Amino acid sequence: MSVYTSATTHLLVDIAGWLPTTADYTGVTPVRLVDTRSGSGAPKARVPAGGSLTVQITGAGGVPTSGINAVELGVTAVGPSAGGYLTTYPAGGSRPGSSTLNYVQGQAVANSVTAKVGAGGKVTIFSSAETDLLVDVQGYFRYPLTGVVSAWGAGSSGQLGNGSSPDSSSTPVRVSALSGVTGIAAGEATGYALRADGTVWAWGDGAAGELGDGGSLDGSKLTSVPRQVVGLTGVTAVAAGYFSGYALRGDGTVWAWGNGFHGELGNGSGNSSSTPTQVTGLTRIVEISAGWDTAYALASDGSVWAWGDGYYGQIPGTTEGSATPVKISGISNVTSIVGGGRSVLALTSDTGVWVWGDNSVGQLALNSPDPYVTVPTRIPGYTADAVAASGVDGYAIRGGGVSAQGQGTGGGIGYGSTADSRVPQSVLNVSGVLSIAASDNSAYARMSNGTVAAWGDNSYGQLGSAGPADSASTPVVVTGISGATAIAAGGSSAYAITP
Secondary structure, three states, X not given: OOOOOOOOXXXXXXXXXXXXXXXXXXXXXXXXXXXXXXXXXXXXXXXXXXXXXXXXXXXXXXXXOOOOOEEEEEEEEEOOOOOEXXXXXXXXXXXXXXXXXXXXXXXXXXXXXXXXXXXXXXXXXXXXXXXXXXXXXXXXXEOOOOEEEEEEEEOOOOOOOOOOOOOEEEXXXXXXXXXOEEEEEEOOOXXXXXXXXXXXXXXXXXXXXXXXXXXXXXXXXXXXXXXXXXXXXXXXXXXXXXOEEEEEEOXXXXXXXXXXXXXXXXXXXXXXEEEEEEOOOOOOEEEEXXXXXXXXXEEOXXXXXXXXXXXXXXXXXXXXXXXXXXXXXXXXXXXXXEEEOOEEEEEEOOXXXXXXXXXXXXXXXXXXXXXXXXXXXXXXXXXXXXXXXXXXXEEEEEOOEEEEEEOOHHHOOOOOOOOOEEEEEEOOOOOOEEEEEEEOOEEEEEEOOOOEEEEEOOOOOXXXXXXXXXXXXXXXXXXXXXXXXXXXXEOXXXXXXXX
């Protein structure tokens, strides 16, 4: 960061904290939580000199009751008795020796403050001089804390990771020997976990080298206990294709392992590898994703790169595919990229949704009969906060709800019907959705209260409900999951990070 001053001055810089790149921010219409002048939200009394006021944050002003890590506040000192300062810090913690707002006698001075939420979902505000105090909530932050992984659904290839290989489980089981997990991804029958120490772990099917543990490629390797992907450190994100794994390192490079038949390892060959190899020519990458046989990378300049299979238009400009990354033309200012099956969805800085690739069942929401969309195309009049995709359906978070389109088999669209739809339909009975995961004909939504809802095919118990094995065309709550910070889905299995 740089600091500019228009006049000669001494300068103090205090660091109050940091937010990981995985943090998601939710803004709210500003709501006044405290006004000591009127006694709103606090006693009708000025904060005394050297005194403090503790403010309830969670469950107030549109902030959820749990799962909040930090909050953005507007704090105003009104009519202080002398020059001084305010300090905002987590309730129950020690007051730091730096200020979050400096004021002068008799004036009203405001500042925006990002503060960690402390005990009981509260923050404390200290004042060095007597003053009235106004506190407005403006938004809140969530980010994945380290946790453990739960899995449910199909397990015959060891993809439940719980040390055994049951055919399936309709209730979540704990992935064994893993803690400190910050990220997850899922292939067709392989699970991946990123730990806080920057290492990657894998379990399940390793027939094409997708475990990344340096084993043989004889087509018979399975494990129901997580193994470390060799040679990878400093990883910040993971992704998975059908039979391949991907890692983004903190230096902006991308690494891949597993099946390479379609060029999905991005290293210029069509060979598979059971150890990670660097994807050629990619730097300054900030996000990765993958469909079945194609991978995608988003660069810091908003450009998108793709490699692997291109038969369905996943790599515009070629149907032959590419074993090295190709820059996607016709789209810019991208903020998020998602691959699903043979389709691609991208968000741009103006919240527009762009799509290309397989549209055989209408999963691109263009209401077009064209089976392939070979150039990035914006969905007319459609915006979203986040997107997701399976092999046959597309999903978007819009204002906390979810819309979906594509193949309705098994109820994968979640709108109460099994009929296909080429136009977005509202998924029923979900709100406050933070993220979506999807695979085949099943989908999952992580809610602001930490629970996970699921809908669609339930042939292997992948909806995570102990009830009947029937599919569900409207969402049901996954049993036993609370405090979820991330979700992933692959094949007929699903995963969640929980505390």
